[in-house]
Amino acid sequence: MELAFIKCHGSGNDFALVDARDPALAGQDWVPVARRICDRAGPVGADGILLLVQGDKTHAFGMRVINADGSEPETCLNGLRCIGRAGLEALGLESASVKLKTSSAGVERQPELAPGVVTVRTIAGPASSDPGDVGLRVPAPVIDAAVPGLPSSRAFTALAMPNPHLITFVDRIDVDELVALGSWCEARPGLLADRANVSFVEMRDDGLFVQTFERGVGLTNACGTAMGGATHAAGLTGRVPFGQAITVHNPGGKVRVTAEGPDGSDRVIIDGNATFIYEATIEIGDELGPLKITRDRAAEEAAWRLATR
Numbered sequence: 345m346e347l348a349f350i351k352c353h354g355s356g357n358d359f360a361l362v363d364a365r366d367p368a369l370a371g372q373d374w375v376p377v378a379r380r381i382c383d384r385a386g387p388v389g390a391d392g393i394l395l396l397v398q399g400d401k402t403h404a405f406g407m408r409v410i411n412a413d414g415s416e417p418e419t420c421l422n423g424l425r426c427i428g429r430a431g432l433e434a435l436g437l438e439s440a441s442v443k444l445k446t447s448s449a450g451v452e453r454q455p456e457l458a459p460g461v462v463t464v465r466t467i468a469g470p471a472s473s474d475p476g477d478v479g480l481r482v483p484a485p486v487i488d489a490a491v492p493g494l495p496s497s498r499a500f501t502a503l504a505m506p507n508p509h510l511i512t513f514v515d516r517i518d519v520d521e522l523v524a525l526g527s528w529c530e531a532r533p534g535l536l537a538d539r540a541n542v543s544f545v546e547m548r549d550d551g552l553f554v555q556t557f558e559r560g561v562g563l564t565n566a567c568g569t570a571m572g573g574a575t576h577a578a579g580l581t582g583r584v585p586f587g588q589a590i591t592v593h594n595p596g597g598k599v600r601v602t603a604e605g606p607d608g609s610d611r612v613i614i615d616g617n618a619t620f621i622y623e624a625t626i627e628i629g630d631e632l633g634p635l636k637i638t639r640d641r642a643a644e645e646a647a648w649r650l651a652t653r
């Protein structure tokens with residue numbers, strides 16, 4: 345079968361986006377496709393695949409995301425900017441409510457953050473510290489505290505966005521330490537009902553710098569739910585006031601984030617790029633066929649690179 349897709353990214357968190365409103369494949373049949381497409385040794389390579397799917401009475405469209413390892417998370421906020429752009433463009437809308445696996449989110453077109461950088465706002469949440477929501481088997485919410493049973497003495501904040509996150513503020517990010525802890529979570533320890541995304545966060549003069557080891561993916565350029573979660577955690581711990589828009593840097597670029605806090609139903613609002621790199625088709629059988637680029641969007645990628653220099 346020939347699959348048409350858009351290679352895209354939000355802050356360097358990259359995806360193959362498929363318009364699956366008229367599904368070519370049934371639900372779980374996407375899993376092996378995602379694994380093959382995401383394989384960095386293959387012709388595409390990505391952190392995940394994004395499926396633009398039909399909405400319902402209250403949602404203009406929906407999003408499914410499948411991680412590189414074939415697991416299907418609750419959401420993906422960098423991916424939602426890309427799906428938001430694709431869905432809004434397809435339907436000729438400026439804003440929409442989007443159906444996610446277990447929740448809803450809003451998407452809105454925004455003025456370009458920099459020349460040529462297509463920009464989308466996502467409005468998502470609520471962020472929850474309830475251990476049951478996070479899938480953390482501890483008796484009480486963990487906010488800036490050590491997690492009993494975790495092989496780290498650092499103080500974490502555990503949040504559901506609604507996907508599970510462990511977030512710690514550090515003086516300086518040690519990538520090896522992040523990878524070791526993220527890998528420990530990937531091994532499905534009893535402490536975690538469904539693994540977790542792990543983020544190390546540095547406070548910066550103009551906001552935060554967040555680096556994430558993603559569940560089902562590994563070390564990423566950026567993770568939108570982690571950047572939203574880190575800003576919410578900064579609010580919960582008094583590091584940044586709730587309701588204030590801040591810049592959140594990541595290895596792949598930056599976004600603007602507002603964690604609304606309890607007065608705004610614990611929503612997080614993120615403005616960032618939704619960059620289309622190219623459009624292509626590929627034959628998907630047991631092996632992937634050659635990649636055929638049908639539309640090059642190099643100018644968008646160049647605009648993004650210029651904006652993040």
Ligand SMILES: N[C@@H](CCC[C@H](N)C(=O)O)C(=O)O
Nearest residue numbers: 417420421422507567568569
């Ligand atoms: N990159 C994402 C999160 C994708 C899902 C994550 N790997 C998980 O399994 O929870 C984002 O931008 O939020």
